[in-house]
Amino acid sequence: MHFRSTITTLLLSAALANAAPAPQTFWRRDDTLKFGYGSEKVRGVNLGGWFVLEAWITPSIFDQFAGSGVVDEWTLTSHLGKDAAGTLLSQHWDSWITEDDFAQIAANNLNHVRIPIGYWSIPNSNDPSDPYVMGAYDRFGKALDWAQTHGLKVLVDVHGAQGSQNGFDNSGHNGSVLWTSNDGFITNTKDALNQIRDDYASHPALAAIELVNEPLGSDLDMGKVTQFYNDGWGNLQDSNVAITFHDAFQGVNSWNNWGAGMWNLLEDTHHYEVFDSGSLAMSPSEHTSTACSFGSQMATNNKWTIAGEWTGAMTDCAKYLNGYGIGARYDGSYKLGSGSYYIGDCAAKSVGTVDGMLQVDKDNIQTFIAAQLDAYEKAAGWIWWTWKTESAPEWHLQNLTAAGLFPKDPGNRPTTLPNGQTGHPCS
Numbered sequence: 001m002h003f004r005s006t007i008t009t010l011l012l013s014a015a016l017a018n019a020a021p022a023p024q025t026f027w028r029r030d031d032t033l034k035f036g037y038g039s040e041k042v043r044g045v046n047l048g049g050w051f052v053l054e055a056w057i058t059p060s061i062f063d064q065f066a067g068s069g070v071v072d073e074w075t076l077t078s079h080l081g082k083d084a085a086g087t088l089l090s091q092h093w094d095s096w097i098t099e100d101d102f103a104q105i106a107a108n109n110l111n112h113v114r115i116p117i118g119y120w121s122i123p124n125s126n127d128p129s130d131p132y133v134m135g136a137y138d139r140f141g142k143a144l145d146w147a148q149t150h151g152l153k154v155l156v157d158v159h160g161a162q163g164s165q166n167g168f169d170n171s172g173h174n175g176s177v178l179w180t181s182n183d184g185f186i187t188n189t190k191d192a193l194n195q196i197r198d199d200y201a202s203h204p205a206l207a208a209i210e211l212v213n214e215p216l217g218s219d220l221d222m223g224k225v226t227q228f229y230n231d232g233w234g235n236l237q238d239s240n241v242a243i244t245f246h247d248a249f250q251g252v253n254s255w256n257n258w259g260a261g262m263w264n265l266l267e268d269t270h271h272y273e274v275f276d277s278g279s280l281a282m283s284p285s286e287h288t289s290t291a292c293s294f295g296s297q298m299a300t301n302n303k304w305t306i307a308g309e310w311t312g313a314m315t316d317c318a319k320y321l322n323g324y325g326i327g328a329r330y331d332g333s334y335k336l337g338s339g340s341y342y343i344g345d346c347a348a349k350s351v352g353t354v355d356g357m358l359q360v361d362k363d364n365i366q367t368f369i370a371a372q373l374d375a376y377e378k379a380a381g382w383i384w385w386t387w388k389t390e391s392a393p394e395w396h397l398q399n400l401t402a403a404g405l406f407p408k409d410p411g412n413r414p415t416t417l418p419n420g421q422t423g424h425p426c427s
Contacts, residue, residue, distance in 0.1 A: 165220070
Protein backbone atom coordinates (compact mmCIF):
# COMPACT_ATOMS: atom_id res chain seq x y z
CA MET A 1 0.00 0.00 0.00
CA HIS A 2 1.63 3.20 -1.18
CA PHE A 3 0.84 6.79 -0.29
CA ARG A 4 1.13 8.49 -3.67
CA SER A 5 -1.01 11.22 -5.15
CA THR A 6 -3.72 9.60 -7.25
CA ILE A 7 -4.18 12.72 -9.34
CA THR A 8 -0.46 12.87 -10.08
CA THR A 9 -0.45 9.20 -10.98
CA LEU A 10 -3.33 9.62 -13.39
CA LEU A 11 -1.63 12.53 -15.14
CA LEU A 12 1.69 10.68 -15.33
CA SER A 13 0.01 7.57 -16.64
CA ALA A 14 -1.75 9.49 -19.37
CA ALA A 15 1.45 11.27 -20.36
CA LEU A 16 3.40 8.05 -20.61
CA ALA A 17 0.78 6.10 -22.55
CA ASN A 18 1.93 5.18 -26.05
CA ALA A 19 -1.46 4.75 -27.69
CA ALA A 20 -1.20 1.13 -26.67
CA PRO A 21 -3.32 -1.38 -28.57
CA ALA A 22 -5.80 -3.69 -26.93
CA PRO A 23 -4.19 -6.68 -25.20
CA GLN A 24 -2.17 -8.71 -27.66
CA THR A 25 -2.01 -12.49 -27.90
CA PHE A 26 1.76 -12.50 -28.30
CA TRP A 27 2.11 -11.68 -24.61
CA ARG A 28 0.43 -14.94 -23.71
CA ARG A 29 1.45 -18.52 -23.29
CA ASP A 30 -1.30 -19.36 -20.87
CA ASP A 31 -2.04 -22.97 -21.78
CA THR A 32 0.07 -24.06 -18.81
CA LEU A 33 -1.24 -21.53 -16.28
CA LYS A 34 -3.52 -22.44 -13.40
CA PHE A 35 -5.95 -19.57 -14.00
CA GLY A 36 -7.31 -18.07 -17.19
CA TYR A 37 -5.78 -14.60 -16.87
CA GLY A 38 -7.22 -12.39 -19.56
CA SER A 39 -10.22 -14.65 -20.16
CA GLU A 40 -11.44 -14.93 -16.56
CA LYS A 41 -11.67 -11.95 -14.23
CA VAL A 42 -9.43 -11.94 -11.18
CA ARG A 43 -11.64 -11.27 -8.15
CA GLY A 44 -9.66 -11.48 -4.97
CA VAL A 45 -8.56 -10.10 -1.65
CA ASN A 46 -5.22 -9.44 0.03
CA LEU A 47 -4.33 -11.08 3.33
CA GLY A 48 -2.64 -7.94 4.60
CA GLY A 49 -1.08 -7.71 8.03
CA TRP A 50 -0.54 -11.47 8.31
CA PHE A 51 3.08 -12.16 7.39
CA VAL A 52 4.12 -8.49 7.15
CA LEU A 53 2.86 -6.31 9.99
CA GLU A 54 1.29 -2.90 9.41
CA ALA A 55 0.32 -0.81 12.42
CA TRP A 56 -2.96 0.40 10.92
CA ILE A 57 -4.16 -3.17 10.28
CA THR A 58 -3.34 -4.47 13.76
CA PRO A 59 -2.86 -1.42 16.00
CA SER A 60 -3.19 -3.55 19.15
CA ILE A 61 0.19 -5.16 18.47
CA PHE A 62 1.88 -1.77 18.33
CA ASP A 63 -0.01 0.10 21.03
CA GLN A 64 1.40 -2.17 23.73
CA PHE A 65 4.85 -0.76 22.91
CA ALA A 66 3.83 2.90 22.72
CA GLY A 67 6.72 5.25 23.38
CA SER A 68 9.39 2.64 22.62
CA GLY A 69 9.94 3.56 18.98
CA VAL A 70 8.14 0.50 17.62
CA VAL A 71 6.57 1.51 14.30
CA ASP A 72 7.10 -1.49 11.99
CA GLU A 73 8.21 -5.12 12.02
CA TRP A 74 11.91 -4.21 12.05
CA THR A 75 11.61 -2.01 15.14
CA LEU A 76 9.23 -4.46 16.83
CA THR A 77 11.63 -7.37 16.50
CA SER A 78 14.59 -5.14 17.38
CA HIS A 79 12.82 -4.03 20.56
CA LEU A 80 11.73 -7.50 21.68
CA GLY A 81 14.62 -9.65 20.51
CA LYS A 82 14.23 -12.78 18.44
CA ASP A 83 12.85 -15.08 21.16
CA ALA A 84 10.12 -12.78 22.46
CA ALA A 85 9.30 -11.53 18.97
CA GLY A 86 9.04 -15.12 17.76
CA THR A 87 6.53 -15.92 20.48
CA LEU A 88 4.39 -12.86 19.75
CA LEU A 89 4.46 -13.31 15.99
CA SER A 90 3.79 -17.04 16.12
CA GLN A 91 0.62 -16.34 18.05
CA HIS A 92 -0.34 -13.70 15.50
CA TRP A 93 0.38 -15.89 12.46
CA ASP A 94 -1.74 -18.71 13.89
CA SER A 95 -4.72 -16.53 14.75
CA TRP A 96 -4.96 -13.58 12.36
CA ILE A 97 -5.75 -15.78 9.35
CA THR A 98 -6.99 -19.37 9.64
CA GLU A 99 -8.49 -21.90 7.25
CA ASP A 100 -11.91 -20.55 8.11
CA ASP A 101 -10.95 -17.24 6.50
CA PHE A 102 -10.19 -19.07 3.26
CA ALA A 103 -13.58 -20.78 3.49
CA GLN A 104 -15.30 -17.41 3.97
CA ILE A 105 -13.41 -15.85 1.06
CA ALA A 106 -14.48 -18.71 -1.21
CA ALA A 107 -18.07 -18.42 0.04
CA ASN A 108 -17.99 -14.77 -1.05
CA ASN A 109 -17.39 -15.98 -4.62
CA LEU A 110 -13.83 -14.69 -4.84
CA ASN A 111 -11.21 -16.66 -6.74
CA HIS A 112 -7.84 -15.25 -5.57
CA VAL A 113 -5.96 -14.36 -2.44
CA ARG A 114 -2.82 -12.26 -2.60
CA ILE A 115 -0.40 -13.15 0.19
CA PRO A 116 2.35 -10.63 1.07
CA ILE A 117 5.53 -12.05 2.58
CA GLY A 118 8.87 -10.50 3.52
CA TYR A 119 12.29 -11.62 2.33
CA TRP A 120 13.25 -12.29 5.94
CA SER A 121 10.69 -15.10 6.20
CA ILE A 122 12.18 -17.09 3.34
CA PRO A 123 15.14 -19.36 4.18
CA ASN A 124 17.15 -18.63 1.04
CA SER A 125 17.06 -14.86 1.62
CA ASN A 126 16.85 -14.54 5.40
CA ASP A 127 19.77 -12.54 6.79
CA PRO A 128 20.37 -13.61 10.40
CA SER A 129 22.02 -10.26 11.15
CA ASP A 130 18.62 -8.58 10.66
CA PRO A 131 16.33 -8.48 13.71
CA TYR A 132 13.43 -10.23 11.96
CA VAL A 133 12.25 -13.68 12.99
CA MET A 134 11.31 -16.60 10.76
CA GLY A 135 8.32 -18.90 10.80
CA ALA A 136 5.84 -17.25 8.42
CA TYR A 137 7.09 -19.29 5.46
CA ASP A 138 5.92 -22.52 7.08
CA ARG A 139 2.44 -21.02 7.43
CA PHE A 140 2.56 -19.96 3.79
CA GLY A 141 2.80 -23.61 2.79
CA LYS A 142 -0.32 -24.32 4.85
CA ALA A 143 -2.06 -21.35 3.24
CA LEU A 144 -1.52 -22.85 -0.21
CA ASP A 145 -3.12 -26.09 0.95
CA TRP A 146 -6.07 -24.20 2.42
CA ALA A 147 -6.49 -22.30 -0.84
CA GLN A 148 -6.50 -25.52 -2.80
CA THR A 149 -9.06 -27.06 -0.46
CA HIS A 150 -11.41 -24.12 -0.96
CA GLY A 151 -10.90 -23.62 -4.69
CA LEU A 152 -8.86 -20.42 -4.48
CA LYS A 153 -5.77 -19.36 -6.40
CA VAL A 154 -2.84 -17.60 -4.73
CA LEU A 155 -0.72 -14.69 -5.88
CA VAL A 156 2.28 -14.41 -3.55
CA ASP A 157 4.35 -11.25 -3.54
CA VAL A 158 7.68 -10.31 -1.99
CA HIS A 159 6.21 -7.44 0.00
CA GLY A 160 9.40 -6.46 1.78
CA ALA A 161 12.80 -6.46 0.06
CA GLN A 162 16.13 -6.14 1.82
CA GLY A 163 17.09 -2.47 2.03
CA SER A 164 13.41 -1.53 1.55
CA GLN A 165 12.04 -0.91 -1.92
CA ASN A 166 9.78 1.95 -0.80
CA GLY A 167 10.67 3.08 2.74
CA PHE A 168 7.21 2.35 4.13
CA ASP A 169 6.26 0.11 7.03
CA ASN A 170 4.65 -2.29 4.56
CA SER A 171 8.18 -3.18 3.41
CA GLY A 172 9.01 -4.21 6.97
CA HIS A 173 11.27 -1.22 7.60
CA ASN A 174 10.06 2.37 7.57
CA GLY A 175 12.75 4.83 6.52
CA SER A 176 15.32 4.99 3.73
CA VAL A 177 14.76 3.48 0.29
CA LEU A 178 17.98 1.56 -0.28
CA TRP A 179 16.99 -1.46 -2.36
CA THR A 180 18.72 -0.47 -5.64
CA SER A 181 21.68 1.16 -3.87
CA ASN A 182 23.21 -2.24 -3.15
CA ASP A 183 23.29 -5.00 -5.75
CA GLY A 184 23.36 -7.50 -2.90
CA PHE A 185 19.87 -6.40 -1.87
CA ILE A 186 18.56 -7.07 -5.37
CA THR A 187 20.28 -10.47 -5.44
CA ASN A 188 18.68 -11.24 -2.09
CA THR A 189 15.23 -10.54 -3.57
CA LYS A 190 15.97 -12.86 -6.50
CA ASP A 191 17.02 -15.53 -4.00
CA ALA A 192 13.66 -15.17 -2.23
CA LEU A 193 11.77 -15.55 -5.50
CA ASN A 194 13.81 -18.55 -6.54
CA GLN A 195 13.11 -20.24 -3.20
CA ILE A 196 9.37 -19.70 -3.65
CA ARG A 197 9.67 -21.06 -7.20
CA ASP A 198 11.58 -24.15 -6.14
CA ASP A 199 9.35 -24.92 -3.16
CA TYR A 200 5.89 -24.03 -4.40
CA ALA A 201 5.61 -23.21 -8.12
CA SER A 202 4.29 -26.72 -8.73
CA HIS A 203 1.58 -26.35 -6.10
CA PRO A 204 -1.81 -26.34 -7.85
CA ALA A 205 -3.00 -23.28 -5.91
CA LEU A 206 -0.02 -21.03 -6.66
CA ALA A 207 -1.09 -19.23 -9.82
CA ALA A 208 1.12 -16.12 -9.76
CA ILE A 209 4.35 -14.82 -8.21
CA GLU A 210 4.88 -11.07 -7.89
CA LEU A 211 8.51 -10.01 -8.16
CA VAL A 212 8.36 -7.22 -5.57
CA ASN A 213 5.62 -5.05 -4.10
CA GLU A 214 5.45 -1.33 -4.84
CA PRO A 215 9.02 -0.37 -5.71
CA LEU A 216 9.06 3.40 -5.31
CA GLY A 217 10.30 4.35 -8.75
CA SER A 218 10.89 8.00 -7.91
CA ASP A 219 13.44 7.01 -5.24
CA LEU A 220 15.05 4.08 -7.06
CA ASP A 221 17.35 3.48 -10.01
CA MET A 222 14.72 2.51 -12.57
CA GLY A 223 17.34 0.96 -14.80
CA LYS A 224 18.08 -1.52 -12.03
CA VAL A 225 14.37 -2.06 -11.37
CA THR A 226 13.81 -2.91 -15.03
CA GLN A 227 16.81 -5.24 -15.09
CA PHE A 228 15.50 -6.92 -11.95
CA TYR A 229 12.17 -7.45 -13.72
CA ASN A 230 14.01 -8.91 -16.72
CA ASP A 231 16.01 -11.26 -14.52
CA GLY A 232 13.03 -12.18 -12.37
CA TRP A 233 11.00 -13.08 -15.43
CA GLY A 234 13.89 -15.16 -16.75
CA ASN A 235 14.12 -17.10 -13.51
CA LEU A 236 10.38 -17.81 -13.40
CA GLN A 237 9.51 -18.12 -17.09
CA ASP A 238 9.11 -21.91 -17.04
CA SER A 239 7.35 -22.14 -13.69
CA ASN A 240 3.75 -22.23 -14.94
CA VAL A 241 2.84 -19.11 -12.99
CA ALA A 242 1.80 -15.65 -14.10
CA ILE A 243 4.90 -13.51 -13.55
CA THR A 244 3.59 -10.39 -11.89
CA PHE A 245 5.27 -6.99 -11.72
CA HIS A 246 4.18 -3.74 -10.13
CA ASP A 247 4.15 -0.58 -12.25
CA ALA A 248 6.59 1.09 -9.81
CA PHE A 249 4.34 4.18 -9.82
CA GLN A 250 5.63 5.10 -13.27
CA GLY A 251 2.06 5.18 -14.63
CA VAL A 252 -0.14 2.22 -15.35
CA ASN A 253 0.39 2.54 -19.13
CA SER A 254 4.14 3.11 -18.99
CA TRP A 255 5.17 -0.56 -19.39
CA ASN A 256 3.55 -1.23 -22.76
CA ASN A 257 6.88 -1.00 -24.58
CA TRP A 258 8.62 -3.36 -22.16
CA GLY A 259 8.53 -7.14 -22.23
CA ALA A 260 8.83 -7.96 -25.92
CA GLY A 261 9.37 -11.69 -26.33
CA MET A 262 8.18 -12.45 -22.80
CA TRP A 263 5.00 -14.29 -21.91
CA ASN A 264 2.60 -14.69 -19.01
CA LEU A 265 3.22 -11.19 -17.71
CA LEU A 266 0.66 -9.80 -15.27
CA GLU A 267 0.88 -6.11 -14.43
CA ASP A 268 -0.16 -5.01 -10.95
CA THR A 269 -1.23 -1.44 -10.32
CA HIS A 270 -2.52 -0.04 -7.01
CA HIS A 271 -5.22 2.59 -6.91
CA TYR A 272 -5.93 4.68 -3.82
CA GLU A 273 -7.64 8.05 -3.56
CA VAL A 274 -6.74 8.95 0.01
CA PHE A 275 -3.02 9.68 0.21
CA ASP A 276 -2.88 13.29 -0.96
CA SER A 277 -5.00 16.30 -0.03
CA GLY A 278 -6.23 16.82 -3.58
CA SER A 279 -7.78 13.37 -3.66
CA LEU A 280 -9.17 13.72 -0.14
CA ALA A 281 -10.94 16.95 -1.09
CA MET A 282 -12.85 15.28 -3.93
CA SER A 283 -16.59 14.74 -3.65
CA PRO A 284 -17.93 11.17 -3.66
CA SER A 285 -18.97 11.54 -7.30
CA GLU A 286 -15.47 12.77 -8.19
CA HIS A 287 -13.95 9.75 -6.44
CA THR A 288 -16.21 7.54 -8.55
CA SER A 289 -15.37 9.23 -11.86
CA THR A 290 -11.65 9.14 -11.07
CA ALA A 291 -11.83 5.39 -10.50
CA CYS A 292 -13.76 4.88 -13.73
CA SER A 293 -11.13 6.85 -15.64
CA PHE A 294 -8.34 4.80 -14.12
CA GLY A 295 -10.04 1.56 -15.14
CA SER A 296 -10.22 2.82 -18.71
CA GLN A 297 -6.47 3.44 -18.65
CA MET A 298 -5.85 -0.08 -17.34
CA ALA A 299 -7.86 -1.50 -20.21
CA THR A 300 -5.50 0.00 -22.84
CA ASN A 301 -2.53 -2.06 -21.70
CA ASN A 302 -1.07 -4.84 -23.83
CA LYS A 303 -0.48 -7.05 -20.80
CA TRP A 304 -3.00 -8.50 -18.39
CA THR A 305 -3.49 -5.76 -15.80
CA ILE A 306 -5.12 -5.97 -12.38
CA ALA A 307 -5.72 -3.49 -9.60
CA GLY A 308 -3.86 -5.54 -7.05
CA GLU A 309 -4.71 -3.17 -4.20
CA TRP A 310 -7.69 -0.83 -3.76
CA THR A 311 -10.20 0.13 -1.09
CA GLY A 312 -13.54 1.71 -0.35
CA ALA A 313 -11.96 4.46 1.74
CA MET A 314 -12.34 8.12 0.78
CA THR A 315 -10.44 9.50 3.81
CA ASP A 316 -7.15 8.63 5.50
CA CYS A 317 -8.74 8.78 8.96
CA ALA A 318 -8.19 5.12 9.88
CA LYS A 319 -5.90 4.88 12.91
CA TYR A 320 -2.18 4.79 11.91
CA LEU A 321 -3.06 4.51 8.20
CA ASN A 322 -0.19 6.85 7.26
CA GLY A 323 2.16 5.22 9.75
CA TYR A 324 2.28 4.88 13.50
CA GLY A 325 1.57 8.24 15.14
CA ILE A 326 1.67 10.19 11.85
CA GLY A 327 -1.87 11.56 11.84
CA ALA A 328 -4.23 12.16 8.93
CA ARG A 329 -4.23 14.60 6.05
CA TYR A 330 -8.04 14.75 6.09
CA ASP A 331 -8.19 16.63 9.40
CA GLY A 332 -4.85 18.42 9.00
CA SER A 333 -3.06 16.41 11.72
CA TYR A 334 -0.53 14.83 9.35
CA LYS A 335 2.99 15.23 10.74
CA LEU A 336 5.18 14.55 7.71
CA GLY A 337 5.91 17.16 5.07
CA SER A 338 3.67 19.96 3.88
CA GLY A 339 0.44 20.09 1.95
CA SER A 340 -1.85 18.81 4.70
CA TYR A 341 -4.78 21.01 5.65
CA TYR A 342 -8.15 20.56 7.30
CA ILE A 343 -10.70 19.05 4.94
CA GLY A 344 -13.07 17.44 7.41
CA ASP A 345 -13.49 15.91 10.85
CA CYS A 346 -12.08 12.42 11.31
CA ALA A 347 -14.14 11.76 14.45
CA ALA A 348 -17.14 10.49 12.49
CA LYS A 349 -14.96 8.64 9.98
CA SER A 350 -12.58 6.69 12.23
CA VAL A 351 -15.34 4.82 14.06
CA GLY A 352 -13.64 1.43 14.00
CA THR A 353 -16.59 -0.64 12.78
CA VAL A 354 -18.84 -0.78 9.73
CA ASP A 355 -21.92 -0.64 11.96
CA GLY A 356 -20.64 2.60 13.50
CA MET A 357 -20.40 4.48 10.21
CA LEU A 358 -22.92 7.14 9.26
CA GLN A 359 -25.50 5.96 6.74
CA VAL A 360 -24.40 8.58 4.22
CA ASP A 361 -20.85 7.23 4.42
CA LYS A 362 -22.09 3.68 3.97
CA ASP A 363 -24.04 4.71 0.88
CA ASN A 364 -21.08 6.59 -0.62
CA ILE A 365 -18.68 3.72 0.06
CA GLN A 366 -21.06 1.21 -1.51
CA THR A 367 -21.28 3.31 -4.67
CA PHE A 368 -17.51 3.87 -4.76
CA ILE A 369 -16.93 0.14 -4.45
CA ALA A 370 -19.39 -0.57 -7.27
CA ALA A 371 -17.60 1.93 -9.51
CA GLN A 372 -14.23 0.34 -8.89
CA LEU A 373 -15.55 -3.15 -9.57
CA ASP A 374 -16.78 -1.87 -12.93
CA ALA A 375 -13.55 -0.01 -13.60
CA TYR A 376 -11.05 -2.75 -12.90
CA GLU A 377 -13.05 -5.41 -14.69
CA LYS A 378 -12.55 -3.40 -17.87
CA ALA A 379 -9.06 -4.90 -17.52
CA ALA A 380 -8.09 -8.28 -16.01
CA GLY A 381 -9.66 -7.77 -12.58
CA TRP A 382 -8.84 -6.79 -9.02
CA ILE A 383 -7.66 -7.81 -5.56
CA TRP A 384 -9.04 -5.77 -2.64
CA TRP A 385 -6.86 -4.50 0.22
CA THR A 386 -7.52 -6.07 2.73
CA TRP A 387 -9.52 -9.03 4.12
CA LYS A 388 -9.65 -7.82 7.72
CA THR A 389 -8.49 -5.02 10.01
CA GLU A 390 -8.94 -4.28 13.68
CA SER A 391 -10.33 -0.76 13.33
CA ALA A 392 -10.45 0.45 9.70
CA PRO A 393 -13.95 -0.41 8.45
CA GLU A 394 -13.62 1.08 4.94
CA TRP A 395 -10.80 -1.39 4.29
CA HIS A 396 -12.27 -4.46 6.03
CA LEU A 397 -13.72 -6.66 3.28
CA GLN A 398 -14.94 -9.37 5.62
CA ASN A 399 -17.17 -6.89 7.46
CA LEU A 400 -18.12 -4.82 4.41
CA THR A 401 -19.44 -7.96 2.72
CA ALA A 402 -21.37 -9.00 5.83
CA ALA A 403 -22.93 -5.52 5.95
CA GLY A 404 -23.97 -5.64 2.29
CA LEU A 405 -21.69 -2.79 1.17
CA PHE A 406 -19.56 -5.14 -0.90
CA PRO A 407 -21.48 -7.61 -3.10
CA LYS A 408 -21.56 -11.20 -1.89
CA ASP A 409 -21.16 -12.33 -5.50
CA PRO A 410 -19.05 -9.70 -7.31
CA GLY A 411 -19.56 -11.40 -10.66
CA ASN A 412 -23.32 -10.83 -10.37
CA ARG A 413 -23.49 -7.40 -8.85
CA PRO A 414 -26.69 -5.64 -7.77
CA THR A 415 -28.37 -3.54 -10.40
CA THR A 416 -29.31 -0.75 -7.98
CA LEU A 417 -27.39 1.22 -5.40
CA PRO A 418 -28.36 3.65 -2.62
CA ASN A 419 -30.36 6.72 -3.67
CA GLY A 420 -31.55 4.98 -6.83
CA GLN A 421 -28.16 5.04 -8.55
CA THR A 422 -27.30 2.44 -11.12
CA GLY A 423 -25.37 -0.63 -10.01
CA HIS A 424 -22.81 -0.08 -12.76
CA PRO A 425 -21.49 3.47 -12.28
CA CYS A 426 -18.77 3.21 -14.93
CA SER A 427 -20.98 1.92 -17.72
